[in-house]
Amino acid sequence: MKKQMLLSCLAAAVSGACYAQTDTFPDPVGPSQSDFGGTGLMQMPTARLAREGEFSLGYRDNDQYRFYSASVALFPWLEGTVRYTDVRTRRYSGNPDFSGDQSYKDKSFDFKVRLWEESTWLPQAALGKRDIAGTGLFDGEYLAASKMAGPFDLTAGIAWGYPGNRGNVSNPFCQVSDRYCTRPELHDAGDVSFSEMFRGPAAIFAGVEYQTPWHPLRLKLEYDGNDYKHDFAGVIKQSSPFNVGMVYRAAEWADLMLSVERGNTLTFGFTLRTNFNDLRPALRDSPKPEYQPAPETAGLQYTSVASQLTALKYSAGFDAPEIRQSGSTLHLSGEQYRYRDPREAVDRANRILMNTLPQGVETLSVTQMRNHLPMVTTETQVASLRQRLEGYPIGQEKPLVQRRVEPVDFSAWGRGYRIRESRFSYSLSPTLAQSLGGPEDFYMFQVGMLASASYWLTDGWLIDGGVFANLYNNYDKFNSSLLPADSTLPRVRTHIRDYVANDVYVSNLQSNAIRRLGSGFYGQLYGGYLETMYGGVGGEVLYRPLDASWALGVDVNYVKQRDWNNMMRFTDYAAPTGFITAYWNPPQVNSVLMKLSVGQYLAKDKGATLDIARRFDSGITVGVWAAKSNVSKEDYGEGGFSKGFYVSVPLDLMTISPNRNRAVVSWTPLTRDGGQMLNRKYPLYGMTAERETPVGQ
Numbered sequence: 001m002k003k004q005m006l007l008s009c010l011a012a013a014v015s016g017a018c019y020a021q022t023d024t025f026p027d028p029v030g031p032s033q034s035d036f037g038g039t040g041l042m043q044m045p046t047a048r049l050a051r052e053g054e055f056s057l058g059y060r061d062n063d064q065y066r067f068y069s070a071s072v073a074l075f076p077w078l079e080g081t082v083r084y085t086d087v088r089t090r091r092y093s094g095n096p097d098f099s100g101d102q103s104y105k106d107k108s109f110d111f112k113v114r115l116w117e118e119s120t121w122l123p124q125a126a127l128g129k130r131d132i133a134g135t136g137l138f139d140g141e142y143l144a145a146s147k148m149a150g151p152f153d154l155t156a157g158i159a160w161g162y163p164g165n166r167g168n169v170s171n172p173f174c175q176v177s178d179r180y181c182t183r184p185e186l187h188d189a190g191d192v193s194f195s196e197m198f199r200g201p202a203a204i205f206a207g208v209e210y211q212t213p214w215h216p217l218r219l220k221l222e223y224d225g226n227d228y229k230h231d232f233a234g235v236i237k238q239s240s241p242f243n244v245g246m247v248y249r250a251a252e253w254a255d256l257m258l259s260v261e262r263g264n265t266l267t268f269g270f271t272l273r274t275n276f277n278d279l280r281p282a283l284r285d286s287p288k289p290e291y292q293p294a295p296e297t298a299g300l301q302y303t304s305v306a307s308q309l310t311a312l313k314y315s316a317g318f319d320a321p322e323i324r325q326s327g328s329t330l331h332l333s334g335e336q337y338r339y340r341d342p343r344e345a346v347d348r349a350n351r352i353l354m355n356t357l358p359q360g361v362e363t364l365s366v367t368q369m370r371n372h373l374p375m376v377t378t379e380t381q382v383a384s385l386r387q388r389l390e391g392y393p394i395g396q397e398k399p400l401v402q403r404r405v406e407p408v409d410f411s412a413w414g415r416g417y418r419i420r421e422s423r424f425s426y427s428l429s430p431t432l433a434q435s436l437g438g439p440e441d442f443y444m445f446q447v448g449m450l451a452s453a454s455y456w457l458t459d460g461w462l463i464d465g466g467v468f469a470n471l472y473n474n475y476d477k478f479n480s481s482l483l484p485a486d487s488t489l490p491r492v493r494t495h496i497r498d499y500v501a502n503d504v505y506v507s508n509l510q511s512n513a514i515r516r517l518g519s520g521f522y523g524q525l526y527g528g529y530l531e532t533m534y535g536g537v538g539g540e541v542l543y544r545p546l547d548a549s550w551a552l553g554v555d556v557n558y559v560k561q562r563d564w565n566n567m568m569r570f571t572d573y574a575a576p577t578g579f580i581t582a583y584w585n586p587p588q589v590n591s592v593l594m595k596l597s598v599g600q601y602l603a604k605d606k607g608a609t610l611d612i613a614r615r616f617d618s619g620i621t622v623g624v625w626a627a628k629s630n631v632s633k634e635d636y637g638e639g640g641f642s643k644g645f646y647v648s649v650p651l652d653l654m655t656i657s658p659n660r661n662r663a664v665v666s667w668t669p670l671t672r673d674g675g676q677m678l679n680r681k682y683p684l685y686g687m688t689a690e691r692e693t694p695v696g697q
Helices: 002-018 302-310 342-355 382-390 496-500
Strands: 054-061 065-075 078-091 103-116 124-130 140-149 152-161 202-211 217-223 242-251 254-261 265-275 318-326 329-336 363-370 373-381 402-405 416-418 424-436 443-458 461-473 504-518 521-529 534-543 550-563 566-584 592-600 606-615 621-629 642-650 662-667
Touching (some): 302 318, 504 566
Antiparallel strands (some): 103 124, 140 152, 217 242, 318 329, 373 402
């Protein structure tokens, strides 16, 4: 009776939708998300990938599971998914003092790689892996092929592991080696293993997604490769191997989903989406300065020009500009604080300078600074720029004569003018620390306010500090006294509950001596309370050639652990830590930064951290990282090694005024003590971002 009611409700919804008014949304609608996150049907995947840059948040709910997922199409050929699963029929642990009555939570990563694109005769093909770094509850891999036939997108494939538990076909790899005939049981949480791929039972699956004449509505039908006889949630009855569902596009950014799966289970949910390539700032107060040249004079109106360079409107965003003229070159330098794209700041500065140009000036030289360090000088020929601003005759357009060179030292040049900046600055900002999927509570967080202040004693000597005030947190649920019972490492990070128990504390208080060493070298020495958990001394040297796709840095530190009972004091634990770090932005791969750090971590374990980040057209960056050290799996404990991902969002996507600030949301599935690095506030690579070739050049 229950099954008939579910099917009747779904049929009524589909029937009513199909007779609704058409042409609500334009074609193509594109592929939809599966229950697990990532493009697919319901339980089964397809060979489709979302459009490059698409980011989706998904939620699915049924009697056994709640799936929370985030998926991003990093490239046209690669899709990644992170997922939390709430197993509603299981408790997190058998110890109520540890996890209370919280249901079991499973976290996992998936990926899908396109093997080739669809053509006239060939379907699109993809290889995918589910639960690559979890307990293996949903561990499996698949090969899928999808082909469009009018409004129908047909899919067929073969799966192993969880999606192939039905075992309706012989495993072809079992004919090659007996090791492929069986599949290992669940592995430890956080482990990454490819050794079990294509092993054990295999199953053929198939399905179709139909685009109805009413564009917001799509219908799905699939033949499930899983029989659910060995499911972690317990005994799950499957009345039918066919699943049927529908997806309704409520808005360009939202899909609603309803399905009947296994012939007896109602599943519902939604998907929220955006595209990181398409987002653009909605700036309202940043028109370019108009080109209105005044008659050339014998000298530059320094005060007037400097005021325009720093003004809130029509400005170039230069703080404390210095202007000098030497012969036929007019030079400007200052710290550009408003525009992410340095070319935008240079263009605006050049327009302002052109409007009051002194006689005899043939070259404009603009040097961009960062923390009083000269980064890059952009030289522009006045005649070429004047032609561009005045407009070329049709068919006679020419490229602007402009080049980026090493910063120019013009301290010995002649007459000039400089607005002296305030050496003191301060800020007050809200902060949010959070973690997901812990045994005590699914979501733990801390909300507070961070008051920061800095003072430049000289152009190269900075004093910086911050005080954090806790407003609210639920980290009192964190059972740090029970962790890490499965690890022998020093507790360099797992005292988090002890630190957040402080309502007010000095988050950092340090002194930095920063210098440009010449020929692409930058260096700094620092000391003090360097982060919440550690204080000490250290130094860093970075070699970053101008407009090069690579850089190399070295940092060396000696730190002591701060005492969580008195944050102005230290515990007995001390460690030398440092790394050699190589940075590479391969020109052949669109906007990808690879960072490899090799050295010694805070727990005195030695190893390497690999960080790979993709920057999209909007400036949003999505990165993943993993740290592997010489600590054995048994000594490290649950998880095997440290890993996580992050999303960095430019704040000008959410404001009406241009600015260079960013918000970073990071996620680490499990905080352990191995592979942990010092969280320094002023790494040189980030401070020298202007030396990178601007995107599009």
